Amino acid sequence: MKKLINNPDDVVTDALRGIAAAHGGALEVAIDPHYITRADAPVQGKVALVSGGGSGHEPMHGGFVGMGMLDAACPGEVFTSPTPDQMLEATKAVDGGAGVLHIVKNYTGDILNFEMAADLAREEDIEVEAVVIDDDVAVQDSLYTAGRRGVGTTVLAEKICGAAAEERRSLKEVADLCRRVNDGGKSMGMALTSCVVPSAGEPTFELGDDEMEIGIGIHGEPGRERVALEPAAQVVERLAAPILEDLSLSGGDSVLAFVNGMGGTPLIELYIVYSELVKLLGGRDIAIERNLIGPYITSLEMAGCSITLLKLDDELTSLWDAPVNTPGLRWGA
Amino acid sequence: MKKLINNPDDVVTDALRGIAAAHGGALEVAIDPHYITRADAPVQGKVALVSGGGSGHEPMHGGFVGMGMLDAACPGEVFTSPTPDQMLEATKAVDGGAGVLHIVKNYTGDILNFEMAADLAREEDIEVEAVVIDDDVAVQDSLYTAGRRGVGTTVLAEKICGAAAEERRSLKEVADLCRRVNDGGKSMGMALTSCVVPSAGEPTFELGDDEMEIGIGIHGEPGRERVALEPAAQVVERLAAPILEDLSLSGGDSVLAFVNGMGGTPLIELYIVYSELVKLLGGRDIAIERNLIGPYITSLEMAGCSITLLKLDDELTSLWDAPVNTPGLRWGA
Amino acid sequence: MTVGHDDVVGWIRAFAAVVEDNRAYLTKLDSAIGDADHGSNLHRGFQAVVAKLEGTEENDVGKTLKTVGMTLVSKVGGAGGPLYGTLFMQMGGPLTGKAEVTPQEFAAALESGVKGVQARGKAELEDKTMLDALLPAVDAISSSLATGANLQEALERAAEAAAKGMEATTPMVAKKGRASYLGERSAGHQDPGATSSYLLLKAASDTLSKVA
């Protein structure tokens, strides 16, 4: 295992100390239990947004805490959902009296732990709503299964709902908006290499030199199918086609296109992927109104990418454009 | 070779098309020859900053074009300095009458090509000054050799000089400032893995599973020495000690600390490196006034990091804090 | 023929040691159809549990089991944390106030714990989860005790049933948890949670049978 770490068991705590030192003025980092809040939290009268999940997806979620996005993030161990006491403490720390929205990615662990936390917070008279993000079209959806994973759309939902909360919209409005973003945003990812979970010490899966895995999640889970390497144009086709189908996008529609790096893929390749996506969507007369390109929801050092498309309307576009000031996403401030 | 590309020969052009599509309103991308300018170039009366170098270091340099930083960037082929006609065209495109500063990393190829371009530009009556960045303490300096490489300080110089140019300082002032940043900024890097140059198709060097390379540059050049893997704390000690010595930093000094990812190392590890750097500098009573953490001057998908320390004073700090609006670095705008 | 507070603590300690020994194995199973953390998650949790139990003056079986559950909930995370946490918390409920419990009480409490897991995770038998080991085990204890077996025999039957249930997960296509994302590709791999649940029953059989 080749990592710039001290000890597999200390990865999250050491990284949090780094985050605390780096963003001292803007973020507050609690070490026991682990959570990160805006330094100016609680913001009175504003709906507070709390998210969280396993670590290893940086900058998500801790890097999205700040004005215009999250009020708090709860980092679990690497690829392990955080525990209810983290979410409870974070929820209490950021509640500004207007209620707290939990943005939860659809994984059994995240769901169960956030549920417990919400119950505990409600016992302390904090109004909590939870919205589950389940945007991964690689997974077949069904009433009888755990359903689809939450992936790239999470980043977009956190940005857009963060902007709405800054406008002092109500908890119900922000939660409804979050559901709307989840409905309109779909994703699919692929990997060229596996990642290595520090405490496991070896790759979660093995891929041949000429193979890639299509439909992976963000935890080194194996994907939908394993196929031979292909040029970027075909990879983009494989990822985008099921999204387009699922969203039933058609000519004249506008989207936000998010090309995400999995952690080990350099930006130069993500721009190549984006240029292929532009061609593909252009050919179907779908307009990319906004874009986001870079490693925002990662899977440790995995090489690969995901594509997320979010159907835009004027409201979503203007909330996307609103100022945001976090370590991971920043503009207009 | 596992890359999200179409064809090794088209990597740079394909990525430039992606950049053009992604940042249409802010950047203009010329395809023949390759160069990127601010969409609002030339800015009349402002010294224009032009940099460039081989591709594969993204977001540097193209991602640093915009208000408060570069006016133009010239991307060469992967790891190959660009050619004089690129720099000449870029220089002509951004000259706003106040002269053009070429920020050149110290590599024979970059020096020679920029020299030729400057000669050609001067023949067309454009005032050009060139400043060479040579901040890599891994390389021994001597009058009889090619000297030290230009690495991390380049990013800082581009930001700080970009801010000075926005203030309408003169070409001489901006060039002097650039030399001052170069004198006060030193770097050292390390690799856990090699990178693969697309046209070569295989790793530039081979590293054992338990080995790391200390003192590497940003082109997959092998480094100063190869040693056994160590915890992050020791790696940081290996990188920071020679910098501290070279800069003769002492208690009470202030620095900007830049922890750079080489492209394949995830942010979570960079924060761990940063937290070790904080400890090390804290122990010597050196204050980190500003920091930058992330992949900003990369080496394709290489896993590894570099540390750059820049000695700060009030002027440099306030130029660092000035607004910048580029795809790669953005704040205050 | 009753289970005392020390016996329960002994069971938990024994399982913590088993988890330590099987940490890499459980994580390996989780690599194949999950995210390679089940072993380290449980290990982290049971290390915390053992530390918590260290030098405790507590004598109440129910309270101690609740403490175990709450510690797991706050230290494990993932799916395993709330599920195993619920198991122990719910098991503690009916045993609160007791310094020692009869085999019947123990069996009923375990059953209530497993019901808690089911209520929380909403999984059914054959969804390829820990319930595939837990549900048959609980059935085996109750029916053994009902037909006159002693605790030792009942726990042996339970561990055997859990082992069978665990093995039976291999061909299953997962419907719940992370493995469900793999669809058909989840078949052919033993479920990590069912494996740790078998180990929990096996530890019960190994340690508690001595008291019986």
Added chain:
Amino acid sequence: MTVGHDDVVGWIRAFAAVVEDNRAYLTKLDSAIGDADHGSNLHRGFQAVVAKLEGTEENDVGKTLKTVGMTLVSKVGGAGGPLYGTLFMQMGGPLTGKAEVTPQEFAAALESGVKGVQARGKAELEDKTMLDALLPAVDAISSSLATGANLQEALERAAEAAAKGMEATTPMVAKKGRASYLGERSAGHQDPGATSSYLLLKAASDTLSKVA
């Protein structure tokens, strides 16, 4: 016994083919002590040169060599682009206006090209660069012609001298170019630029000797 315009073009074309054949080899050498691009850089440049020379009506040896040099400068980049570009541009200078050149003129022009490389790159003999092949080669041509050899013999001597110079770079510690960053670790590897320079001289010997 003169070198005509077509002969020079033949030499350049032959070298372009040699570069194509040795592209991976030159890049491999550059991997060891550089950045793994020397072969693809020269290949890109000479592909452009060959395209440029295609169907040219030009008859002026000097002008053609300058075109070669300028094409290399604008297509190669890196250290190799300006250095090889300068070589051909400076070589073209003294031959401008000539449709055919004598062996002495050819030798003098090559020498002026190599001097240009030296002026631009500021490297000395034994700095482990292309000059370690070029300088001995130029000496060998001049001295061979001076002692009455014909062009064929002179170019053979030059190629031999370049080969020796190239091999001699192996033990050297680089002082110029990217390999210098390696310090002592640059020893033990043959310099890629010296290798391509040898191949250039070898191509001259193979093609131009036919005209001699």
